[in-house]
Amino acid sequence: MSVSYKNIGLANTNDMFRRAFAGRYAVPAYNFNNMEQLQAIITACAESRSPVILQISSGARKYANQTLLRYMAEGAVRMAREMEKAKGADQAIPITLHLDHGDTFELAKSCIENGFSSVMIDGSHLPYEENIALTRQVVEYARPLGVSVEGELGRLAGIEDDVKAEQSSYTQPEQVVDFVRRSTVDSLAISIGTSHGAYKFKPEQCTRDARGILVPPPLRFDILAEVEKQIPGFPIVLHGASSVIQDAVATINKYGGKMKDAIGVPEDQLRQAARSAVCKINIDTDGRMVMTATIRQVFAEQPGEFDPRKYLGPARTALIEMYKRKNREVLGSAGRYGQEF
Numbered sequence: 611m612s613v614s615y616k617n618i619g620l621a622n623t624n625d626m627f628r629r630a631f632a633g634r635y636a637v638p639a640y641n642f643n644n645m646e647q648l649q650a651i652i653t654a655c656a657e658s659r660s661p662v663i664l665q666i667s668s669g670a671r672k673y674a675n676q677t678l679l680r681y682m683a684e685g686a687v688r689m690a691r692e693m694e695k696a697k698g699a700d701q702a703i704p705i706t707l708h709l710d711h712g713d714t715f716e717l718a719k720s721c722i723e724n725g726f727s728s729v730m731i732d733g734s735h736l737p738y739e740e741n742i743a744l745t746r747q748v749v750e751y752a753r754p755l756g757v758s759v760e761g762e763l764g765r766l767a768g769i770e771d772d773v774k775a776e777q778s779s780y781t782q783p784e785q786v787v788d789f790v791r792r793s794t795v796d797s798l799a800i801s802i803g804t805s806h807g808a809y810k811f812k813p814e815q816c817t818r819d820a821r822g823i824l825v826p827p828p829l830r831f832d833i834l835a836e837v838e839k840q841i842p843g844f845p846i847v848l849h850g851a852s853s854v855i856q857d858a859v860a861t862i863n864k865y866g867g868k869m870k871d872a873i874g875v876p877e878d879q880l881r882q883a884a885r886s887a888v889c890k891i892n893i894d895t896d897g898r899m900v901m902t903a904t905i906r907q908v909f910a911e912q913p914g915e916f917d918p919r920k921y922l923g924p925a926r927t928a929l930i931e932m933y934k935r936k937n938r939e940v941l942g943s944a945g946r947y948g949q950e951f
């Protein structure tokens with residue numbers, strides 16, 4: 611039985627992105643595949659009064675079961691509304707349920723039938739004309755239902771769930787007008803040097819700072835500026851935008867982990883991007899790292915502990931803090947829907 615997202619309190623991204631563009635901030639898109647992550651995302655975004663995009667990848671669907679994830683998202687909306695009611699909030703934060711890296715029309719359609727309010731169709735691995743045709747096919751199905759569609763042009767390097775690419779290729783600004791016009795997509799993910807995963811840059815691409823930590827090459831803001839010039843006012847999306855928080859890397863390595871030279875995109879560069887036409891910034895790896903760091907620390911310091919709540923609970927607390935800080939300092943999305951509580 612199919613369900614419309616409108617009946618479960620979700621929102622598409624259109625109004626969210628209009629506000630983000632005008633307010634010069636970006637909406638956070640956080641991935642989840644388990645309860646603690648989802649609780650942390652909703653708690654952090656409700657308390658910081660930030661719009662939020664809940665992202666589900668194909669890997670998450672396989673791991674957690676797509677039906678369960680759908681109902682978890684529905685539960686998350688209700689949880690946010692209860693928190694708002696308890697605090698007497700005068701507006702509700704908009705919440706989107708979004709398919710991350712959909713690769714076929716059938717998958718996008720199935721998600722939409724299951725209550726998703728937004729889908730990404732990633733045809734970036736296809737030849738240009740096929741990318742347009744596939745994206746357009748999804749838009750033609752989604753638009754009458756009020757579901758927003760994100761496309762991608764250019765390729766990110768890195769590995770994340772089922773998405774893998776050896777080599778990145780930057781988005782060519784001269785292609786974006788044609789792509790947006792013919793695909794009629796609602797937002798566009800571009801490649802300007804972000805990358806999926808915890809090893810975004812190879813040591814040979816970087817320099818090292820005084821502590822020996824890798825300093826990555828800067829994002830290609832020149833490409834972003836050219837894209838903005840070609841399609842003024844059009845919402846841009848950045849994937850692979852975790853910073854691979856170095857405190858988390860250090861904690862993981864201190865307590866038995868092995869994440870040598872894990873590195874991400876510096877947060878000041880993301881803050882700069884969020885002030886531009888970038889309206890959505892995807893963050894997944896940082897959540898994984900903070901969770902892992904906390905759990906490793908609990909295991910090392912309390913080896914007798916065996917109740918999952920005693921390590922997943924602290925991990926959830928650390929996630930809430932991290933998401934709130936991201937909303938406030940990186941995305942600029944905090945306090946946009948009323949006063950923080």
Ligand SMILES: [Zn+2]
Pocket residue numbers: 711770773806849850892
């Ligand atoms: Zn991605």
